[in-house]
Amino acid sequence: MAATRLLVVLVRLVVAISGAVAGAAPLDPQQLLALRALGLRAHRADPCDADGPVGAVTASCDAGVPFRRVTSLVLANCSDHTSVSAGALEALAPSLRVLAFSDCLAAPPRLLPPEQLAAGLRAFSCTASLRRLSAVWLSHLENLTELTIADTPLATGSASELAVVVSHMDHLTRLILSNANLSGFLPHHWHCPNLTHLDLSRNRITGSIPDTLTLLSGITQLNLSSNDLNGKIPISIGDLISLTTIDLSNNSISGDIPDTVSTLPELEVLNLGSNRLNGSIPPFLAEMRGLKELNLEGNDFDGIVPFTIKFLSRLRVFKAAGNTKLCYNRSVLSAEIAVGVAPCDKYGFPVMPPPATARSERSAEYDDDGAADGEADGAADARGGPSVAVLGVAIGLSCLAFAVILLVCLCKVCG
Numbered sequence: 001m002a003a004t005r006l007l008v009v010l011v012r013l014v015v016a017i018s019g020a021v022a023g024a025a026p027l028d029p030q031q032l033l034a035l036r037a038l039g040l041r042a043h044r045a046d047p048c049d050a051d052g053p054v055g056a057v058t059a060s061c062d063a064g065v066p067f068r069r070v071t072s073l074v075l076a077n078c079s080d081h082t083s084v085s086a087g088a089l090e091a092l093a094p095s096l097r098v099l100a101f102s103d104c105l106a107a108p109p110r111l112l113p114p115e116q117l118a119a120g121l122r123a124f125s126c127t128a129s130l131r132r133l134s135a136v137w138l139s140h141l142e143n144l145t146e147l148t149i150a151d152t153p154l155a156t157g158s159a160s161e162l163a164v165v166v167s168h169m170d171h172l173t174r175l176i177l178s179n180a181n182l183s184g185f186l187p188h189h190w191h192c193p194n195l196t197h198l199d200l201s202r203n204r205i206t207g208s209i210p211d212t213l214t215l216l217s218g219i220t221q222l223n224l225s226s227n228d229l230n231g232k233i234p235i236s237i238g239d240l241i242s243l244t245t246i247d248l249s250n251n252s253i254s255g256d257i258p259d260t261v262s263t264l265p266e267l268e269v270l271n272l273g274s275n276r277l278n279g280s281i282p283p284f285l286a287e288m289r290g291l292k293e294l295n296l297e298g299n300d301f302d303g304i305v306p307f308t309i310k311f312l313s314r315l316r317v318f319k320a321a322g323n324t325k326l327c328y329n330r331s332v333l334s335a336e337i338a339v340g341v342a343p344c345d346k347y348g349f350p351v352m353p354p355p356a357t358a359r360s361e362r363s364a365e366y367d368d369d370g371a372a373d374g375e376a377d378g379a380a381d382a383r384g385g386p387s388v389a390v391l392g393v394a395i396g397l398s399c400l401a402f403a404v405i406l407l408v409c410l411c412k413v414c415g
Contacts, residue, residue, distance in 0.1 A: 028067040034091035035059065035070070039078045056082070056104070062095065069095035075104045075129075082106035084130070086114070093117035101129035108133050113140050126152050135164050146174040153181035162200070163187045178202050178223075186224075188212045199223040201247070208232070209253075214239040225271065226250040233272075238263040245269040249295065257282050267291060273319060274298035281326070286311040297340070298322040304329055304348055305338055312337050325350065 027035075027046065039056040040047050048061035048068065056079070060072035070092055075082070084106055093116035100123075108130040113121075118140045125148040126133060133149065135156040141147075147169070154177070156164055161184050166172065172192035182203035188210050195216050201223045208231025209224070220242050229251040237246075238260025246264075249271045256279035257272070267288060273295040280303035281296060293316055302325035309332070312318050320326060321340020327350035328338040335343070342350035 024063070025065045025068050027061060028069050030091045031070050031095075034088040035073075037085060037088045038073075038075060039082050060098075071095055072098035074100045074102065075106065076102040078104040078106050080105050084109045086111045089117055090114045093120065096121060098123045100125040100127075102127045104129040105131055107131070109137060112137060117141075119143060122146070124148070126150070128152060135161060138165050139168060142168045143171055144169055145171050147172060148174070148176040149180045150176060150178045152179075156182075162205070163189075167191055173197070175199070186210055186213070186229075190215045193217070195219055196242075197221045200227070202226040204228055206230070209234050209237075209248075211236045213237075216240070218242055220266070221245040223247040224251070229253055231255075233258055233261075235260050237261065241265060243267055247271040248275065249273040251275050253277060255279075257285075259284065261285075262288065264288075265290065269293040271295040272299065274322075276300060278302070280304075281306055281320075291315065293317040295319040296323070300324075301326045303327075304344055305333065305341060308332060309334075309337060327351065 024046075027048065032040075032047075035047050035057055041057075047057055047059040048070070056075055056077055058074040058076065059070045061068040062071050073092065073096060082104065086109060089109065093114045096117060097120060099121060102125070106129070112118075120143070121141050122144060123146040124138070124141055124144055125146070127148065128151040130152060132153050132155050135154045138147070138149075138154075147166075154161065154165070161182050162177070165177070166175065166187075169175075169192055171194065173194050174197040175192070175195060176197070176199040178199055179202040182200065182205055184205065185207040186200075186205060186209060189212065193215070196218055198216065198219055198221065202225070205224070205227040207229065209229060211234050213222075213234070214236045217240065219240055222240070222243060222245065225247045226249070229248070230253060232255035233248070233253060235258045237243075237258065241264060243264050244266045245268065247269065250273070252275065253272070254276040256277065259282065261267070261270070262282075262284040268290050270285075270291065271293065274297070276299065277296075278300040281301050283306040285291065285294065286307050292314075295317060297319040299322070301320070301323040305320060305326060305328040307318075312333070318337075319340075320338065323341070327342045327344035327348070330343045342352070345351050
């Protein structure tokens, strides 16, 4: 036994010396076999060589001796026949900290992640990959700080699918589950107090936004767009003072914009487009100096746009079209600034555009009393229609009378 151990030590010493002479130490043989099973090209002796040929497998390794080990692994554009086997993950588990799949339609892992992988992995990403991924499998990666699932359906079978995934991930700082086939409600209890980035867009999440979302006190980016959320924007959203981005677009959220939004000093992006929000647009938005993008289109806002050219010129994006009860003051804004919003008449109501006639197509401006102008156009059109008809009937009768007279004259001549 002692002789065998001595032999192993001598072999490793020889490998280490030869590696030092030739350059970096070789990759752990078991991990090299695992990478081969995952699609590493046979001619790539060193998968951690950034200058080598690019293939489906990209890895980063440590500088260990006598063998280096894989710390980061990306599988991209891999073969449909690739399978993420439990054996390969077991071999990589002791050192692997980052695992990512991108456009890799490999067969997903069938067994639960190895214990060492669950304990050591810090970042996991799956974008348009693995055909389908088990939420239970994900939930065992309890020490993740970053989790990204995009364009990959999650297999859950639970009414509280999101809670199944993140209930034990206490260290998460970044969570993206976008277009992941999630349904159910937003959790009422969050177990990741360090979360700064939350993206649950393009799913089937229903119900209202719970007040308990404010437990994520350090969150900076919130994206709940393209779901089936309803109810009102919670007043407690003003407690999330670190928010820089709020995207609640493409839902069924109703009510008004709460005044507490004005207490978000870092807010740069506010996207509330395509909802059922109503009431007037709050003037306090113009006082938010950090705001760079404001999308209010496709709602039911009414009244006058309360913004000046100075404020709107400071924005990169301003959208308010699709609010039929909303209008802008022509003495403050122009049609080029308030794109898709009707001008106000003297009573503060939207001026409806005139009928699509030759006159209205040529005329792009309204007079001071837009409503009266519109009514005048309607009256003119109403008068114009019957006048044309009467003229046509008169011409027809005249032609008929002429024909009768002509016929009588011909009869007399012939007789």
